[in-house]
Amino acid sequence: MTALQIIFMGTAELSCASLESLARDEQFHVAAVVTQPDKPKGRDLKLQPPPVKSLALKLNLPVLQPERAHDEKFIGELRALKPDLIVVVAYGHILPPAILELPRHGCLNVHTSLLPKYRGAAPIQWAIASGETETGVTVMKMDAGLDTGPIVSQRRTAILAEDDSSTLHDRLARLGAELLAQTIPDFIAGKIQLQLQPTEGVSRAPKIKKEDGRIDWNLPAKTIWNRLRAFTPWPGAFTFLAGEPKPHLLKIWKAEPVEQSGKIGEILTSDKNGIAVGCGEKALRILELQLEGGRRMSAAEFLAGHALNTGGKFE
Numbered sequence: 001m002t003a004l005q006i007i008f009m010g011t012a013e014l015s016c017a018s019l020e021s022l023a024r025d026e027q028f029h030v031a032a033v034v035t036q037p038d039k040p041k042g043r044d045l046k047l048q049p050p051p052v053k054s055l056a057l058k059l060n061l062p063v064l065q066p067e068r069a070h071d072e073k074f075i076g077e078l079r080a081l082k083p084d085l086i087v088v089v090a091y092g093h094i095l096p097p098a099i100l101e102l103p104r105h106g107c108l109n110v111h112t113s114l115l116p117k118y119r120g121a122a123p124i125q126w127a128i129a130s131g132e133t134e135t136g137v138t139v140m141k142m143d144a145g146l147d148t149g150p151i152v153s154q155r156r157t158a159i160l161a162e163d164d165s166s167t168l169h170d171r172l173a174r175l176g177a178e179l180l181a182q183t184i185p186d187f188i189a190g191k192i193q194l195q196l197q198p199t200e201g202v203s204r205a206p207k208i209k210k211e212d213g214r215i216d217w218n219l220p221a222k223t224i225w226n227r228l229r230a231f232t233p234w235p236g237a238f239t240f241l242a243g244e245p246k247p248h249l250l251k252i253w254k255a256e257p258v259e260q261s262g263k264i265g266e267i268l269t270s271d272k273n274g275i276a277v278g279c280g281e282k283a284l285r286i287l288e289l290q291l292e293g294g295r296r297m298s299a300a301e302f303l304a305g306h307a308l309n310t311g312g313k314f315e
Contacts, residue, residue, distance in 0.1 A: 003029035004188060007083040007103070011036045012090040013051045014169060017177035018110055022087065023059045025181055031081045034064045036092055069093045078102055085188070087180065088142065100142055105188055107142040110176040112169075113205065114138060114154055116197040119147035120205035124172060125165045127205075129230035131222070133159055135168070137176040139183045141194060150194035153183045164232040208235065215239040217265035217314060220281035221257035228255055242313040250314075253288035253296055260285075267312040272300040277314055 006028050008019050022028045033056035038047040049057075056063050066074035075098050078086075086099065086107040100107050113123035115138040120126075127135045136156040143149040155175055159168060186192050213235035215224055228237035232253060240247035255274075262268040262278035269276045274285040290296045291306070 003027060004184070005082060005084045006030050007032050007034060007078060007081060007086045008052075008089075009034040009086060009091040009095075010052045010089040011050045011092045014112065014173050014176075015052045015089040015091070016055050017173040018087070018089045018180050019052060019055055020059070021177040021181045023061060027185060030059075030061050031083060032062045032064055032078075034066070034078075034091070037065045037067060069099060070096050075099060075102070085184065087184075089176065089180075094146065095142065097144060100144065108152065108180070108184070108187070109140050109142045109147075109149065110180050111138045111140060111147055112172040112176065114156065115140060115147060115151060116199075116202040118203055118205040121207040123205040124169050125205070125208055125230040126203075127230075128159060128163065128165060128168065129227045130203075131226045135159055135172070137172055137179055139176075139179055139187075140197075148197060150196050152187055152192055152194060153179055155179045164229040166233050210235040213237050215252065215314070217277065218280040221279040221284045222282070224279060224284050225255055225257050228252055240315040241308075242315055247315055249292040251290040251292075251296075252286055253290060255284050255286045255288075258283050258285045265314045267308055267310055267314070269310065270299075270303055270308040272303075274299040275303070275308060 004027060006022060008022060008030050010019060019033065023030050033052060035050045035052045038049050040046065041048040053063050053065070064074065064077060078099065079102060083103040085105045086103045088095070088107055088109045095107065111123065113127060114136045118126050134156055136154055138154045139152045140149040141152055157171060157175060183192070208231065213231040215237055231237050237252045239250055239252065241250055258276055260268050260276050260283035262283060264278050264280060266278045267275060268278055268283055274287050276283045276285045286299055288296060288298055289302055
């Protein structure tokens with residue numbers, strides 16, 4: 001049987017498990033990998049390749065890095081490859097109709113939510129921040145909208161209390177790769193009846209901003225805890241401890257809601273078990289934290305070098 005000619009489009013770390021799964025499966029031939037251009041990073045602003053490019057080179061796959069997906073020369077290069085299917089996983093750009101219509105079987109996208117929930121750039125983070133107990137991956141056939149195409153297949157997974165966006169990201173990346181490889185043969189064979197996304201239950205997952213990580217102590221403790229897990233490791237949940245000559249920036253890595261109550265933002269207790277802070281409802285016990293310029297440490301380690309008095313204030 002002739003291997004299916006696939007063009008893979010992806011950029012972020014999330015894409016890598018799917019690319020590797022397709023590249024190592026004899027049913028598929030990855031004719032090219034399309035990813036975003038290298039970008040300057042670090043203090044010296046040295047150009048760094050996207051994670052997908054590094055993996056593609058390791059797998060000896062050809063790489064295309066157009067500045068824009070609308071570029072006519074680039075679209076011509078894709079057309080010359082005569083793909084049966086284009087697979088898109090966290091590429092980072094909306095594709096023009098000229099690309100969507102190019103392969104004879106269309107374009108499939110792996111999205112890390114149970115569509116129509118959490119359409120957009122950050123579905124993993126917003127599912128946790130919203131207090132969901134379940135999420136999953138969706139393989140959809142792409143159309144011109146933002147994550148609006150018909151559903152080909154879905155798989156669910158629980159969001160665990162110990163999950164943050166990093167652990168859930170890795171699990172969904174693996175789940176998406178497995179589902180994609182299982183879905184493509186039946187999709188190509190016409191054995192799957194596509195399902196239009198329902199108009200009810202649509203929600204958005206906009207790009208995360210640094211300010212999203214700032215803790216609002218007026219919120220209930222459980223809401224703050226969900227947001228903390230959602231925004232770990234980036235942008236990180238952070239707050240300010242009142243002090244002189246200026247407040248001290250603290251990044252909170254781990255915490256838990258507790259059945260205490262007190263003034264909003266006020267330190268209620270601080271001991272080896274953690275630092276309990278009053279919230280809009282109940283309290284949040286900080287378990288791991290990091291002072292600006294310092295290292296990540298447990299609350300007990302932090303308190304050994306930084307005395308926090310009951311009644312102190314987080315802002």
